[in-house]
Amino acid sequence: MAIIEAKGLAYAYPGRTNHSIKDLSMTIERGEFVILTGPSGCGKTTLCRCFNGLIPHFYGGKLEGDLTVAGLNVPGHSINELASRVGLVFQNPENQLFALSVEKDVAFGLENLGMPREEIRKRVDWALKTTGIEDLRERAPHELSGGQQQRVAIACVLAMQPDVMVLDEPTSFLDPLGAQRIFEVINGLNKKLGITVILVEHRLDLASRYADHVIIMDKGKIILDGEPRKIFDSEEARLIGVGIPKVTRLYQFLKEQGVLLGKVPVASEEASQLLREVLVRDRG
Amino acid sequence: MIEVKDLYFTYPNGVEALKGVSLTINDGKFVAIMGQNGAGKTTLVKHFNGLLKPTRGEVLVDGVSTKRASVAQLARKVGFVFQNPDHQLFCETVQEEITFALRNFGFKETTIKRRVTWALNLLGLTQYRQTSPFMLSGGERKRVALASVLAWNPEVVILDEPTIGQDYQQKETLRQFIVQLNAQGKTVVVVTHDVEFVAECGPRVVLMLQGRILAEGKAEEVLTDPSLVAQASIVPPQITQTFLGLTDLGLPTNVINVHDASRILLNILEVTQ
Amino acid sequence: MSVFEGFRFRKISSPVHDLDPRVKFLYVCVVFAAAVMFSELLPLILLLLIQVPFILLAGVQRAWLKSMRGASLLALLIFVMNLVSMYLYQGQILLEYSLGMTLRFLVLVESFSIFFLTTSPDQLSLALEQSHVPYEFSFAFTTAVRFVPVLAEEAQTIMDAQRARGLELERGNFLKRVKNYIPILIPLIVNAIRRSLELAEAMESRAWGATEKRTNLYVLKMRGGDYALALISLSMLIMAIYVRLFLPIPSITTLLRL
Numbered sequence: 001m002a003i004i005e006a007k008g009l010a011y012a013y014p015g016r017t018n019h020s021i022k023d024l025s026m027t028i029e030r031g032e033f034v035i036l037t038g039p040s041g042c043g044k045t046t047l048c049r050c051f052n053g054l055i056p057h058f059y060g061g062k063l064e065g066d067l068t069v070a071g072l073n074v075p076g077h078s079i080n081e082l083a084s085r086v087g088l089v090f091q092n093p094e095n096q097l098f099a100l101s102v103e104k105d106v107a108f109g110l111e112n113l114g115m116p117r118e119e120i121r122k123r124v125d126w127a128l129k130t131t132g133i134e135d136l137r138e139r140a141p142h143e144l145s146g147g148q149q150q151r152v153a154i155a156c157v158l159a160m161q162p163d164v165m166v167l168d169e170p171t172s173f174l175d176p177l178g179a180q181r182i183f184e185v186i187n188g189l190n191k192k193l194g195i196t197v198i199l200v201e202h203r204l205d206l207a208s209r210y211a212d213h214v215i216i217m218d219k220g221k222i223i224l225d226g227e228p229r230k231i232f233d234s235e236e237a238r239l240i241g242v243g244i245p246k247v248t249r250l251y252q253f254l255k256e257q258g259v260l261l262g263k264v265p266v267a268s269e270e271a272s273q274l275l276r277e278v279l280v281r282d283r284g
Numbered sequence: 285m286i287e288v289k290d291l292y293f294t295y296p297n298g299v300e301a302l303k304g305v306s307l308t309i310n311d312g313k314f315v316a317i318m319g320q321n322g323a324g325k326t327t328l329v330k331h332f333n334g335l336l337k338p339t340r341g342e343v344l345v346d347g348v349s350t351k352r353a354s355v356a357q358l359a360r361k362v363g364f365v366f367q368n369p370d371h372q373l374f375c376e377t378v379q380e381e382i383t384f385a386l387r388n389f390g391f392k393e394t395t396i397k398r399r400v401t402w403a404l405n406l407l408g409l410t411q412y413r414q415t416s417p418f419m420l421s422g423g424e425r426k427r428v429a430l431a432s433v434l435a436w437n438p439e440v441v442i443l444d445e446p447t448i449g450q451d452y453q454q455k456e457t458l459r460q461f462i463v464q465l466n467a468q469g470k471t472v473v474v475v476t477h478d479v480e481f482v483a484e485c486g487p488r489v490v491l492m493l494q495g496r497i498l499a500e501g502k503a504e505e506v507l508t509d510p511s512l513v514a515q516a517s518i519v520p521p522q523i524t525q526t527f528l529g530l531t532d533l534g535l536p537t538n539v540i541n542v543h544d545a546s547r548i549l550l551n552i553l554e555v556t557q
Numbered sequence: 558m559s560v561f562e563g564f565r566f567r568k569i570s571s572p573v574h575d576l577d578p579r580v581k582f583l584y585v586c587v588v589f590a591a592a593v594m595f596s597e598l599l600p601l602i603l604l605l606l607i608q609v610p611f612i613l614l615a616g617v618q619r620a621w622l623k624s625m626r627g628a629s630l631l632a633l634l635i636f637v638m639n640l641v642s643m644y645l646y647q648g649q650i651l652l653e654y655s656l657g658m659t660l661r662f663l664v665l666v667e668s669f670s671i672f673f674l675t676t677s678p679d680q681l682s683l684a685l686e687q688s689h690v691p692y693e694f695s696f697a698f699t700t701a702v703r704f705v706p707v708l709a710e711e712a713q714t715i716m717d718a719q720r721a722r723g724l725e726l727e728r729g730n731f732l733k734r735v736k737n738y739i740p741i742l743i744p745l746i747v748n749a750i751r752r753s754l755e756l757a758e759a760m761e762s763r764a765w766g767a768t769e770k771r772t773n774l775y776v777l778k779m780r781g782g783d784y785a786l787a788l789i790s791l792s793m794l795i796m797a798i799y800v801r802l803f804l805p806i807p808s809i810t811t812l813l814r815l
Binding site for chain 1: 679752756759763776
Binding site: 038039040041091145146147169172173174175176177178180202205206241242243245246247249250253254257259267268269271272273275276278279280282 | 421545
């Protein structure tokens with residue numbers, strides 16, 4: 001069952017002549033972990049903002065084409081209505097936290113929706129537990145590291161119990177270990193809670209192991225859309241200039257010289273395993 | 285040459301960020317200072333141009349103690365490209381932005397004109413000469429910041445987390461650029477936590493942990509040592525992780541980039557085929 | 558900046574910290590009104606001393622002393638100015654009056670200091686919200702407080718970045734120094750605007766403005782201690798008014814002669 005359906009989507013920011021996204025069509029099934037990637041300026045950030053209605057309601061202009069998210073037609077519903085179905089986590093952790101304690105930040109969205117206090121309390125506790133930050137409950141955002149702040153931001157969005165979570169380069173400001181932790185949290189939400197995840201990322205070596213659907217954009221259009229391994233191995237991906245995982249590159253180098261691994265690896269563990277098979281077979 | 289001698293530094297709020305760091309960076313070297321966020325990397329490099337002065341110990345730039353020189357004097361030799369270009373950009377045009385530092389350092393007008401044209405050319409920004417830096421994209425603003433530092437031709441160039449938010453192509457261009465700078469004789473110091481980027485560049489790596497230097501050496505030695513990696517909480521390059529899972533088959537452990545990995549594997553397979 | 562330290566909230570567990578901020582604010586207002594009612598030394602000294610038990614109960618003595626120390630310069634200025642102006646206007650040295658004006662200032666600093674030292678910004682914003690101040694205002698207040706340390710850090714980073722380009726902030730005459738702050742101010746302002754945009758996006762994405770009736774995770778409830786303080790404050794106010802209207806207040810000089 002498709003949770004996001006886009007047909008012929010196009011948008012130009014007001015005042016700009018060229019479109020940031022052009023004739024974009026795609027389907028995302030419920031429960032998928034999607035990686036959305038592409039060179040800077042390809043339109044992935046613009047697309048993210050369409051999912052929760054920031055485009056067109058916050059940015060203005062006209063969103064052409066059709067976009068249905070969690071059953072709601074985007075231009076026809078306000079950002080507030082979409083907020084309980086689609087959550088958006090942004091790149092800079094600092095600028096998503098406004099309150100003076102983590103708890104109040106996580107409660108923010110629920111307070112906005114006018115939920116009863118007991119419900120807010122329950123959801124805040126649940127969101128803090130699920131993201132593993134219960135011990136940060138009383139802390140002020142300024143005291144937290146970037147990684148901790150991003151986990152708070154995820155908890156803030158999670159508390160609203162959306163069907164879809166969109167994360168726009170959430171690990172840009174984090175070191176690789178912090179990034180890994182965030183991906184693990186996101187993966188947990190996807191696999192255990194069934195939340196559909198759309199992750200915009202450049203760091204494919206850390207993130208691609210979790211994805212079951214990859215979309216690569218360039219210059220406002222979707223160029224590649226499908227199964228991760230096939231896409232990362234494709235010539236087009238390399239030409240667009242996407243940072244495909246190093247182990248996938250290794251697979252390609254070996255293939256060029258006639259050495260074929262069992263399948264296309266995207267993570268180091270499976271690459272080890274596949275190389276082991278080839279090396280052992282070769283010796284034996 | 286930059287010499288760091290038993291450097292201790294405590295911030296005004298009482299946090300001891302550096303606890304006895306000693307390091308020598310010779311002219312023309314390419315060094316990557318790595319470690320987790322909070323290890324003290326940026327604190328360390330801010331001593332190289334005098335932005336921070338040692339609480340204890342000494343930092344010498346070409347034999348002169350930073351305690352006895354002003355930031356402006358040291359900056360003439362040691363260029364610092366900050367992580368976020370938006371912390372620097374304030375002029376009406378890109379040209380003025382690049383001129384700013386040159387004027388501060390007292391260059392002659394004719395020299396300034398020449399240097400500005402050269403810097404614009406070098407970073408591919410000539411068409412933006414009269415453009416407002418605020419109108420440019422993120423990547424372009426980074427290039428303007430870099431151009432404004434290179435314009436005054438410092439001997440040492442420090443880049444603080446230059447790969448943040450960059451896509452693959454931009455990182456590749458940056459990598460080639462840095463290698464070129466180094467080839468031209470400049471000392472390049474890159475502060476980064478991006479292991480894959482370092483794995484592709486192959487500089488000397490200084491690994492920091494909680495205000496101390498944990499290890500120093502070639503990238504392929506430091507980034508592949510499991511105990512160092514575990515202590516410093518860094519994630520080794522994917523290729524390294526792959527090979528670490530194959531040590532029992534006699535594969536070398538100090539591999540960090542794809543080309544070397546592929547060469548080694550093909551050799552092994554060719555030999556036994 | 559140590560004078561500001563005397564007003565920054567301290568997270569200490571004390572009965573005063575737990576009091577309802579609205580009642581504490583009532584207390585501050587009463588002290589303000591009482592201080593303004595009197596220019597005689599005796600009642601002002603009384604007002605100054607009457608607050609000391611609160612300070613001790615709250616455990617914020619050291620911080621409070623910092624605020625008083627910070628205020629002392631201004632207090633001295635007030636004293637001297639009053640002395641001089643009274644001399645010029647009335648031809649005599651009115652020691653008690655000038656001391657009185659100084660004391661009034663110190664009493665106000667004292668009460669505000671206690672208030673801010675024992676009330677977290679969170680509690681303050683909650684108090685604003687529940688006092689039917691429009692949510693936009695209390696939100697603006699909390700957000701501003703939340704970002705003060707962030708902006709301070711950013712200002713420092715910008716100064717570092719520009720100094721690294723040869724900008725010398727300490728040199729030059731007054732005019733040049735002012736001009737030298739342009740490369741600091743512009744990035745600061747531009748970044749603040751960019752930050753606001755990002756904040757707005759995040760707010761909208763979390764259903765800002767979804768309903769008129771916004772609920773809250775916490776609620777301020779008046780308890781025993783709060784009613785007690787409210788009662789004390791009101792009785793203080795009544796006493797002050799009574800004394801002002803009906804009782805003559807001896808000056809210190811007359812007291813000393815006795």
